Amino acid sequence: MTRVLMPFPADAALASTMNQAMQARIAPVAWRHFPDGESLVTLEDSLAGADVAILASLRHADALALPLRFAARTAREFGARSVGLIAPYLGYMRQDKRFHGGEAVSTPLFAQFLEETFDWLVTVDPHLHRVERLQSLYRIPTAHVSATPAVARWIAETVPDAVLIGPDSESEQWVADIAARSGMHWQVLAKERHGDYDVRVSLPDPAAVAGRTPVLVDDIVSSGHTILETLAHLRQLSLPPPLLVALHPVFAGDAYARLQEAGLARIVSTDTIPHPSNAIALGADLAAAASTLMRASTDSPEDP
Ligand SMILES: O=P(O)(O)OC[C@H]1O[C@@H](O)[C@H](O)[C@@H]1O
Numbered sequence: 001m002t003r004v005l006m007p008f009p010a011d012a013a014l015a016s017t018m019n020q021a022m023q024a025r026i027a028p029v030a031w032r033h034f035p036d037g038e039s040l041v042t043l044e045d046s047l048a049g050a051d052v053a054i055l056a057s058l059r060h061a062d063a064l065a066l067p068l069r070f071a072a073r074t075a076r077e078f079g080a081r082s083v084g085l086i087a088p089y090l091g092y093m094r095q096d097k098r099f100h101g102g103e104a105v106s107t108p109l110f111a112q113f114l115e116e117t118f119d120w121l122v123t124v125d126p127h128l129h130r131v132e133r134l135q136s137l138y139r140i141p142t143a144h145v146s147a148t149p150a151v152a153r154w155i156a157e158t159v160p161d162a163v164l165i166g167p168d169s170e171s172e173q174w175v176a177d178i179a180a181r182s183g184m185h186w187q188v189l190a191k192e193r194h195g196d197y198d199v200r201v202s203l204p205d206p207a208a209v210a211g212r213t214p215v216l217v218d219d220i221v222s223s224g225h226t227i228l229e230t231l232a233h234l235r236q237l238s239l240p241p242p243l244l245v246a247l248h249p250v251f252a253g254d255a256y257a258r259l260q261e262a263g264l265a266r267i268v269s270t271d272t273i274p275h276p277s278n279a280i281a282l283g284a285d286l287a288a289a290a291s292t293l294m295r296a297s298t299d300s301p302e303d304p
Helices: 009-016 056-078 104-118 148-158 169-182 225-237 255-260 282-299
Strands: 003-009 032-033 039-042 051-055 084-088 121-125 143-147 161-166 185-189 191-195 198-200 213-221 243-249 265-268 278-280
Touching: 003 009, 009 051, 032 084, 032 213, 039 051, 051 282, 056 084, 056 104, 084 104, 084 213, 084 282, 121 169, 121 282, 143 265, 148 169, 148 243, 148 265, 148 278, 161 169, 169 213, 198 225, 213 225, 225 255
Parallel strands: 003 051, 051 084, 084 121, 121 143, 161 185, 161 213, 213 243, 243 265, 265 278
Antiparallel strands: 032 039, 191 198
């Protein structure tokens, strides 16, 4: 059994926390652009009989899609017997319905693209909202790691007087789970989104948050507007400066800079997307989930 973990360039640091637990050797994917912008992907060419896991956080899914396809198909051409994808952040999970006439519903379309490319998929807390289960999107084996145990440990150790605040009903699945694991108080607010950058959030119950340090928890922080709007409301309650824990630090455009200027005591994230705010490591959990799917995808009745 040869296992090969092939990180894309941005994911090399995460790979180095995973390879031992996966009993895999690391063979990085090289990716560069020709002068016309087309991609050149280069990988190790001795993969006969290997089980390959390609590691790429899909923060920039458009840019990565073709290079991922090139890498997976080339790994097969070089003899790999299975090729899976570890995408700690799975992009394109939010356009899961047609919000306006004529729009493409990209969540299932992107899922089809990945399942045509890979034998299995591992991710971390995919943005499941109207789609309830990853398995209902994919016909290949999938597994998702939950960041909530590691996040609960981090918050309990760092902010023992925390009250967890989720900005909207979607966040309840993470906030309630983290609260249950850490025994912390929690509140989930009501959010209305009127556009990409127009978000309105309700005020939390003052009695439930009084005397505690607010810790805002959300799965994706992208434009940052959801969190900025929540912060604007919290300011009315004269609480200590809140912390922000992002499961997936997307931080589009200048979002991180704007959040840094918004009066937060600290911004932390898990390492599903490489970012200076990464403080909660999930490599060991990803390695365990990937090992299970790797084994399952190659086990045959003849295997002992
Ligand atoms: O407001 P921004 O940061 O753009 O978007 C992030 C929010 O949009 C939702 O889908 C996420 O769950 C999160 O609450």
